[in-house]
Amino acid sequence: MLLQLSLTIALTLFNPNANNQIGKKAAEFSLPAVNGETVALQSLRGKVVLLNFWATWCGPCRQELPELARVQEKYRQRGLAVVAVTVDNEVENVRAFLKKYDIKLQALWDKKKKVADAYVVEKMPSSYLIDRNGVVRFIHRGYTPEELKRIEAEIDELLDKT
Amino acid sequence: MKRNTLLLLASLLLLALTFLAAACATVKPYERELLAQRIMDFDKAKAEEAKERHWLETLEGSSGGIGGSGGGCACN
Numbered sequence: 669m670l671l672q673l674s675l676t677i678a679l680t681l682f683n684p685n686a687n688n689q690i691g692k693k694a695a696e697f698s699l700p701a702v703n704g705e706t707v708a709l710q711s712l713r714g715k716v717v718l719l720n721f722w723a724t725w726c727g728p729c730r731q732e733l734p735e736l737a738r739v740q741e742k743y744r745q746r747g748l749a750v751v752a753v754t755v756d757n758e759v760e761n762v763r764a765f766l767k768k769y770d771i772k773l774q775a776l777w778d779k780k781k782k783v784a785d786a787y788v789v790e791k792m793p794s795s796y797l798i799d800r801n802g803v804v805r806f807i808h809r810g811y812t813p814e815e816l817k818r819i820e821a822e823i824d825e826l827l828d829k830t
Numbered sequence: 831m832k833r834n835t836l837l838l839l840a841s842l843l844l845l846a847l848t849f850l851a852a853a854c855a856t857v858k859p860y861e862r863e864l865l866a867q868r869i870m871d872f873d874k875a876k877a878e879e880a881k882e883r884h885w886l887e888t889l890e891g892s893s894g895g896i897g898g899s900g901g902g903c904a905c906n
Binding site: 723726781790791 | 858859860861862863866867
C-alpha cells in the first residue's frame, strides 16, 4: 500500500508534462525528410512553425494531414511552415501515403522517436505552434475540424506578430 | 520471528514488487504502431459481426438483447 502510494506520488511529480513547454524555447532537432534531405528546426527561425506529430497507422492523423497541407498553402506567403514529423517505423509507408493522397508537406521522419520524446507527445496527432522566435505558444492534442479552426485562428494571431 | 517466516515474507514482497513493476509498463501514444494493427483488434471482423448480429436479431425478434436499442422490427 505504502509502496503503491509512493509510486503514485513519484510518477505524478516526475512525469513530464507537455504543457510545461508553453512559453519556452522549442526543443531543437534535426531530422531527415522523407525525401532524403535533412531539415533542422533552427533553419525555420523567423517563420511560424506548425509542428505536427503523425503516423500512417493513426486514423485521425490521416484525416488531419490533407487539412494541414491546405493550411500550409493558405498561409505560406505570410510565413507559415508546416512540419509534419512522422513516427512510423517504415518510411516506405509514409512515402506511399503521401503519394497516394498527393499531400505536399515538409514530412520528416523521427525513426527513433527522440523528437516525439523531447516534445512529450501525449496523443496522436499532436500539433505544436511555435512563434517566429522559436517559442512554443500553443499545443493541440487530437484532431477534430473544430480543433483545426482554433489552430488556424492561432496561426493568424502568431503571423500578425512580427 | 523465525528465519523461515522472514524468508516467506521477503519472497511474497518480491512477488508483489514483480506484479507492480509489470503494472507500470506504459506504451507511449507514438509507439503504438504494432498495437494499431488490425490483427491486434479483439473484434477482428466488426462489419461481419454487426451483420451477423442484425441477422440474429431479425430472426429471433431479440433486438436490444445484446445491448442495442430498437424493437425487433429489424428496421434500423
